[in-house]
Amino acid sequence: MAQLRIALAQTNPVVGDFTGNADKLVEWTRRAADRDAHLVVFPELFLTGYPAEDLVLRSSFVEASRSALTAVAARLAAEGLGGLPVVVGYLDRTDGDRTDGDRTDGAGKPLNAAAVLHGGEAVMTSAKHHLPNYGVFDEHRYFARGNRLPIFRLHGVDVAIAICEDLWQEGGPVSVVAEVGAGLLVVPNGSPYETDKDDVRLELCARRAREAGCALAYVNMVGGQDELIFDGDSLIVDARGELVARARRFEEELLVTDLELPELTDLPEEAADPGDGSEITVERLVLSAAPVEPYRPEPPVIADRMDDLAEIYQALVLGVRDYVAKNGFRSVILGLSGGIDSALVATIAADAIGPSRIHVVLMPSRYSSDHSLADAEELVRRQGLKARVIPIADIVTAFEKEIDLSGLAAENLQARVRGMLLMSLSNEHGHLVLTTGNKSELAVGYSTLYGDSAGGYAPIKDVLKSLVWKLAQWRNAQPGGPPIPENSITKEPSAELRPDQRDTDSLPAYDVLDPLLRDYVERDMGRDELVAAGHDPELVARILRLVDLAEYKRRQYPPGPKITSKNFGRDRRLPITNRWRESR
């Protein structure tokens, strides 16, 4: 057996920030060197950030990534870190000149690649074989398929590399590892958060480690990128699939682990059949043949697990923090109604970037109840937010002098005046406007286009109303005293756009609505299945119609952190012009 100290750099890159990402690579490699690590592994496409979407199709972007890789390899050596091998994801391309536009097969096409940096150079490169093209992924649009399994010998241990989806799908480079033999499989990932995904992930890693017959080190990105939240959760399992080490979630972490791995001496095979119709070429390189001198291993780190609500809350906080910071904002602004949605969004934002950078505006109308203003003011007091009050009655009157409006048009007007005030203050002072709508409202279209839906980021866009309440209660139960006024949690929901309005005037109770929305929107169940699952047939018909008709509103909604399988973002793409109605 041979010893190896491996450092998983669970880090947060920024899309397109080659300089910043390279700086971070050097800094974290130095930290790993300071810990006497023998190998550092960074996430998938770390140098470019991920996903870079159609930037990948720009030749200038691809060449910038290739240059950044060469430069950072040289810089590592120049800074005395050239002896420590680094595995990092970057954007590369196949050889030759591109000839046929956006199509991704053939010459000069982008590759979702990984490199081994050593001695000032990229000494090995390979590319992702299985390209995910479902949910939020469009990798058939972007990448040509890799067909190599790189294995480098490091201190007597054969270390193989595969990338993200190569782990999830059968066949491909991972399926070849058992046949050709390796002591460790390292896997850079950009694997977005979804509730309950951590359990699936550990199971998968354990299964693949057993199949490959070697230990497996899974390093995931962390951070928010538009709608995606990368949750970290990097981990190592041994060859029997037992968990050895695991990083925290939603935070950067250098997970340093000592492993005892088989010292391999077989001859390399050159090609192998992954059983999926393709051929995988095995590429081998010896960096150092002799094992390290025996040393006393450090005890491995296994982060505590989080409960489900803590996990979701942290995902939302990270989403807000990174969207604000990575887009260069210094402060946010939102309307505070006294209701639960805006109270929760303000609290998430305050946890993300600090209460002094949260500007809230109370915009009472002629239909606002007394408790609305009082509850909003109480929240401001508890958290120390920056607040101002702007009554909207006179502005609404000015509109009504010019045009006659009734019913929904009159209700929408009030929401739009509020949206305009927030956008005006945003334009004047540079705050990012946070939109406070929840997923239940968004699903059934219970919101106003250019009104409450105006803004740049929607922190609870993917949170059903019943979960909004649970998260508020969970947050209030944390140490430090409850930030949200109890009355905002317990009172009956109302948009307050007409006298005595209540959500239940238009919608069923949320404990009936939300399970139906989950089955229809997230699980894609059809009308007959929904009825068979126990949902009331009339309610099914009524709600499905609302959901189907609200597509345009959802399309225009700001992005927000994705926490479910379907968040009304890139994971769910529906035509606007569409006569298909499940409710028919």
Added chain:
Amino acid sequence: MAQLRIALAQTNPVVGDFTGNADKLVEWTRRAADRDAHLVVFPELFLTGYPAEDLVLRSSFVEASRSALTAVAARLAAEGLGGLPVVVGYLDRTDGDRTDGDRTDGAGKPLNAAAVLHGGEAVMTSAKHHLPNYGVFDEHRYFARGNRLPIFRLHGVDVAIAICEDLWQEGGPVSVVAEVGAGLLVVPNGSPYETDKDDVRLELCARRAREAGCALAYVNMVGGQDELIFDGDSLIVDARGELVARARRFEEELLVTDLELPELTDLPEEAADPGDGSEITVERLVLSAAPVEPYRPEPPVIADRMDDLAEIYQALVLGVRDYVAKNGFRSVILGLSGGIDSALVATIAADAIGPSRIHVVLMPSRYSSDHSLADAEELVRRQGLKARVIPIADIVTAFEKEIDLSGLAAENLQARVRGMLLMSLSNEHGHLVLTTGNKSELAVGYSTLYGDSAGGYAPIKDVLKSLVWKLAQWRNAQPGGPPIPENSITKEPSAELRPDQRDTDSLPAYDVLDPLLRDYVERDMGRDELVAAGHDPELVARILRLVDLAEYKRRQYPPGPKITSKNFGRDRRLPITNRWRESR
């Protein structure tokens, strides 16, 4: 040789409207029967409409398509049309139950299919082999790959079927036709419009016909579906690649053509190698072995070609007409400034659905010049639109009493008051709001979020400003007298949001800006390439920065008809959170 009268049903389906699309199939088949046609061919995915996007991933939608196919085949027979073979595109699936979520390989996965309907049944089916996954296409997300080449013998002629992209890519079923022999290759298509695509299309059909050694009948969809415009242009070439018949563009048409085709008697081969690593199985069926009695052929129809401006103008008109009709609107509303953009949009809309359904609102502010109102009123008078005037000064004053705004924030406020007035009137009366921004503005972010960008459809979203002027001049030169006041065309462009404002205060002249935008946005050229192509380096840096920073605004923009390779819609997908700047 054998004679065959083939009818290409260049038709306009509606996504998800199985009933309406089936009705149309029966009606057009009857029309073909009345013309004594021997074969009718409908476009790709005609029964479902195209593209149906993520509806394809719903089992209930797939089963509805399969049922609709069976039902319409039976109905054709019941209505006495069972003897006339119909080739039609529909959504099918592979056998078995789906097991792995959204992934499209394996059991129970959707197929982009075509069927031959005859004698009350679907007697043959096949599925698209080459799945496009670039530009606006995401077919790897949706479909499993077909691997059969169906050939049916009709009146002594072997007729092969391939679908759309199978024609564009090398290999696959089309490459097998020459080897196994056919007298005619029919190709259902859903091929979206782009300027100059008609020339490419004819060349491609001619080349494939020569390669296949047989005549080729290309039938395209027509109509608007969200951002896509299908332009028709169905055509037939003979085995030498010579054009035989060609349908009009942007209109439904039954193109009936008499062909003289080789009578084939070779034995069928069962499988063939398309040279792309897959295997294509040839499936044969004899519907009728004997040629028809000789008859006198009708002269073929070749529609006149359109000039470039006519073509684009008709595409925009069709886009508006179909978006309005297919989404169930009866009227549209837009703000009329007296400038060229809103004048052109009003004119396109009037040409699309008639002037009596066009509501325009003139919303002068304190900065509007006299000619603005006068030019807008002159346009209303010339076209007979429904108009009203709503001054915005008092509403702007009401806002200014509550908050202090300066600079851009104050300018945006005026645009937003106008947007709110239009949305309010839309909500009250049910009009669709048309957004009047052009592509140049949208590219550089010269528009107001929730202001001039508010609305449901943006007819000139993909039209650069210099083309806006050309289209206005072209339209004014058509018979019936110029609908657009000359002053709206000739005056200097201004947003009129502050005193004496001109577009050139912030932007270069459009004859300098637009070529740069075309190279950067549509041709994806990098900074160095742009400078090498002769664009001024300082201007390149300044404009690229504006374009890169305006991504969020563009993301929130309404859909509009796509006429170029990059329309800021699904064809160009960029992250919002992004530090990559070509201008760096």
